[in-house]
Amino acid sequence: MILKQKGTYDIFGDEAKKRQYINEILDAICQKYNYSKIETPVFESSELFHRSVGETTDMVQKETYDFKDRGDRNLTLRPEGTASIVRWFIENKLYGNLSDPVKVYYNMKMYRYERPQSGRNREFSQWGIELFGSDSELADAEIISLSYNAYRLMGLDNICVKLNTLGDTESRENYKKALKDYLKPYINELCEDCQERFEKNPLRILDCKVDCDNDILKNIPKISDFLNETSLTRFNKLKELLDLMDIKYIVDDKLVRGLDYYTHMVYEIVLDDSYALGGGGRYNNLVESLGGPSVPAVGFAMGYDRTMAMLEDKNINIPINNDIDVYLLSVSSDEKETSAYLAQNLRLNGFIVETDLLDRSLKSQFKSVDRFNSKFLIVLNDDDLAKNEVVIKDNKTKEEEKININDIIDYLDMHI
């Protein structure tokens, strides 16, 4: 037997319906904020992700699905959405007309070679939003607002924004320098990973799980002390906006996030104060570093599957309707042709119809009626059909009557 690959999953039945319902909520809210939907290819040039996500990140170093195609091209299954969207933005020269910001959202499969565990798979979905062409904290606030409200509309109430700023390039470089100066004497006391991060990406030491209880990290310099005037004012303005919009947030000055491309505002949306359901931030240098002009941008990505899992966990009701309108029963195989014809006719008139495709006994067909929870059932038998009649029965009230075959649609319209 051939099985599905590790860390992949099939979506079908109620799960598929739930996702469809959630997708409709997400589509609807994006429409309200006037974001248009985008889909990008599953695979891209490897270089795209290596350059955007960051060569030194774990995601690129050990989690990407890299392969060569038959033309010897180096390709990678996308591990996240932003890089592809930025590539699209540059490739289509959308920077040429930014009289209004470009706002898009996506809902796509992503791929990372990881060990599967709760809320994490190798193939997984992210819903994300991106905004190009505004450097204003108003754009930051809009992105946060959209993502925050998306969760609330799905029914997740106990959420909160964890917020931080990495400042502009100048502030961040000053901070990095201060960090390294501070950590240098202690470097041998840090964990192995952090010793490596010290050179490559010192900010990442801040959210190291191994060293978090370490006294060295408790007295570590704070980014907030290194923000220059402009970085500080825009961060304060953003917080004012969030207050105004009644968005719950807490500032966490250890929040730096895993990808290299962030500048200024970064945030996560957490459930029950700790479980991260998504994250995002501003990335003002990414468009330029991928070969476009300097265009400010900000975005967010939601871990779709873990969000679905949380909806399940919190027993949040997602309406699923599997009921059908009519089941056509045939007393014997003689009525099957009429059944097929009638089923098509009813379906074309908008009804959800099932028939027996297995030529089973009448009793079995009745059992199917119950399994499908059909609102009505119609019994076809030759004697009645000779007079153009059928028996139609309301499966709830158990009332039945004999009607003309041409009156079925009218009858159903009146009763459903």
Added chain:
RNA sequence: GCGGAAUUGGUGAAGUGGUUAACACGCCGGAUUGUGGCUCCGGUAUGCGUGGGUUCGAUUCCCACAUUUCGCCCCA
């Protein structure tokens, strides 16, 4: 990449080193029911994750691998 737990039919599962792998649900057929939902009868795994090994003999013991699941790293 590292660690823990699990792996018996369509489903939930019981079970033992040795003839036909319990039970329940489901499903199919039949009896009865004015055309079902109750009841009764019958049927429903050539098989106990895969591959090795130990043994006269393994689903049951050992090893490896795979998959599932929960953690770590990481990410969201």
